[in-house]
Amino acid sequence: MNIVLFNKDLRISDHQPLAEAAKAGEVLPLYIFEPSLWKETALSARHFQFIVESLEELAKGIEGKGGRLLYAIDEVERVLDNLLDIYDSINLFAHKDYRLIDKAEKWVKQNEQVLFTFGPELEDVRDKQFDHRLNSYLKEMLAEVPSKIDVPLKTPDFLLTDLKKLKNFKFKGNKIRFGQQGGEGNAEETLDSFLEGRFSNYIENSQKPLPSSLSSSRLSAYITWGNISIRSIYQKTAEKSQACELEEGKKQLDEFLSKLIARIKVSSMERQNEQLADLSVIKREWNEDWYRRWLAGRTGIPIIDAAMKSLDKTGWMNFSLRGMVISFITNSLLLDEEKPSTALAELYLDYEPALHDYYIQLYSGLRGKMKIMDPVKIGRQLDPDGAFIRRYIPELSRLPAEYIHEPWLYPGFYQLGYDAPMVDVKKVNKYARLQYHEFMGRGKPGRQKTVGDDEQLSFDI
Numbered sequence: 001m002n003i004v005l006f007n008k009d010l011r012i013s014d015h016q017p018l019a020e021a022a023k024a025g026e027v028l029p030l031y032i033f034e035p036s037l038w039k040e041t042a043l044s045a046r047h048f049q050f051i052v053e054s055l056e057e058l059a060k061g062i063e064g065k066g067g068r069l070l071y072a073i074d075e076v077e078r079v080l081d082n083l084l085d086i087y088d089s090i091n092l093f094a095h096k097d098y099r100l101i102d103k104a105e106k107w108v109k110q111n112e113q114v115l116f117t118f119g120p121e122l123e124d125v126r127d128k129q130f131d132h133r134l135n136s137y138l139k140e141m142l143a144e145v146p147s148k149i150d151v152p153l154k155t156p157d158f159l160l161t162d163l164k165k166l167k168n169f170k171f172k173g174n175k176i177r178f179g180q181q182g183g184e185g186n187a188e189e190t191l192d193s194f195l196e197g198r199f200s201n202y203i204e205n206s207q208k209p210l211p212s213s214l215s216s217s218r219l220s221a222y223i224t225w226g227n228i229s230i231r232s233i234y235q236k237t238a239e240k241s242q243a244c245e246l247e248e249g250k251k252q253l254d255e256f257l258s259k260l261i262a263r264i265k266v267s268s269m270e271r272q273n274e275q276l277a278d279l280s281v282i283k284r285e286w287n288e289d290w291y292r293r294w295l296a297g298r299t300g301i302p303i304i305d306a307a308m309k310s311l312d313k314t315g316w317m318n319f320s321l322r323g324m325v326i327s328f329i330t331n332s333l334l335l336d337e338e339k340p341s342t343a344l345a346e347l348y349l350d351y352e353p354a355l356h357d358y359y360i361q362l363y364s365g366l367r368g369k370m371k372i373m374d375p376v377k378i379g380r381q382l383d384p385d386g387a388f389i390r391r392y393i394p395e396l397s398r399l400p401a402e403y404i405h406e407p408w409l410y411p412g413f414y415q416l417g418y419d420a421p422m423v424d425v426k427k428v429n430k431y432a433r434l435q436y437h438e439f440m441g442r443g444k445p446g447r448q449k450t451v452g453d454d455e456q457l458s459f460d461i
C-alpha cells in the first residue's frame, strides 16, 4: 500500500509525495496526531485550530480527486505496525522535513519496508553546493498531483475519516478569534493580495508594528504548516518582479525574496555541536511575577504590553517586536530564556522550532553579543505616534502622543487605569549592562546580588 504521510505540508499544490504516490497506484493519505508530540512540545490550541482548518480543506481537495484523507491518533510506530498487519507491504511517501522522519526511517528499516522522501538536499548551509542546490530547487517545476487519486476499496477500521474524535484532545493555551485561518485557499489569497499591491511598501513598513500587519506578506503561518510551498511563492514572486515596470517594485520584491531565502538557510543550519554562551551566572533568580506580567502584557511599558497583547490576540508579531520582547525579559530583566521562549512558541501561529530557537538564542545573547535594548526608545522609533499602542491598550487610547511611550510622566497617570511600570527600564538596563560587561571582561560572574537590589530597580514615580 502507498501511504502518504502528511505533516507540515497541508496542501495539494506542489505536493510531490502525493503526486508520486498517486502515480504508483492506490493511495492512503494519512495524517497522524501523535499525543506525545502535543504533550511534550509547545504545540498549543491555536496551532491545533490552524491545523484542523488546513486538514478540512485538504480533505476536500483529496475528495475532489476521488481520494480520502484519513487520520490516526496514536504514536507513529504503532499506527504503522497496525497498517502492516493489514497490508502485505508498505511504501511510505513523505517530505524530507516530515517532523516524524526519524521515527519513520527507523520503522521502515526495522520492518523492511520502503520510505520515499522528497524535497531539496539542504541539510547543511555551510556546504559549498548549498546555494546551487537551493537555486535549482526553487526554480524546479512544481509537482502536479494527478486529477484522480485511487483509494483502496476498504480502509482500516482504526483510521478515522473525520476529526470529531479529536475534540477529546487536550491542549495548552487559547484559540484565536481574530487571527489568520489555515488552509491552502487562504494561503494563496494571502500571497495574491501581497503581490497585487500590499508589497509596495514592504521595505519601509515591515518592521513598523501596525503597518507591518498589512505590508508584510503574512505568509509565515502558511509556510510553517505547509499550506503553500516556498518554491511556489518564490516562482510567483519572481514572475511578478520580472513584470514590474518600476525599479522600486522590483526592489521591494527582491527584499521579500531575500527573507524567504533567509528562512530556508536558518532552517537548514547544522545545530549539533554548536557552542552557545553560558550566561547563567549573570541571570537573576527566577521572578514569576515579572514573567507573568510580561506574558500578560502588564509590564506597564506600553510597547512591550501592546506587542504581547497583539500576539495573544492575533498569533503574529513582526521581526522587530519578536526581538524586542524576548530581549526585554532575557537581557534587561536577566531572566532565563527557557520559559519565555516556550510561552512565545505556544502563541506564535507560525511557530517553527528551527527558526524560533535560533532567533531566541540570537536575541538573548547566547549566540554572540547580548544586546540590551531600551523599549521606550525602540517604541518611539517604531511606533512614533503610538497608533499600535492605542490599538491594543485601550487605557492609553486617548493619551497625548508626547506621553504615549512613558505614560507614567503624564500628570493624570493614576486616572488612566493603566499599570505602573514594573521596573525602571533605565535602571534595569544599567544593572544588566554592568553584569554583562563584568562577565565578559573577567570571564566570571558579575557582582553578587545583594538584598535590596530589586528595590533599587523598581520604578521611582
Ligand SMILES: Cc1cc2nc3c(=O)[nH]c(=O)nc-3n(C[C@H](O)[C@H](O)[C@H](O)COP(=O)(O)OP(=O)(O)OC[C@H]3O[C@@H](n4cnc5c(N)ncnc54)[C@H](O)[C@@H]3O)c2cc1C
Binding pocket: 206, 216, 217, 218, 219, 220, 221, 223, 224, 256, 259, 260, 261, 262, 263, 264, 266, 317, 318, 319, 320, 322, 323, 326, 348, 350, 351, 352, 353, 355, 356, 357, 359, 360, 363
Ligand atoms: C525571536 C524570533 C522568533 C521567530 N520565530 C519564528 C517562527 O517561529 N516562525 C517563523 O516563521 N518566523 C519566525 N521568526 C522570523 C520572523 O519574525 C517571521 O518570519 C516574520 O515576522 C513573519 O511575518 P511575514 O510572513 O509577514 O514575514 P515577511 O517579512 O513577509 O517574510 C516572508 C517570509 O520570509 C521568512 N522570514 C522573514 N523574515 C525572516 C528572517 N529574519 N529570518 C528567517 N526567515 C524570515 C518567513 O517565512 C516569512 O513568512 C522569528 C523571529 C524572531 C526575532
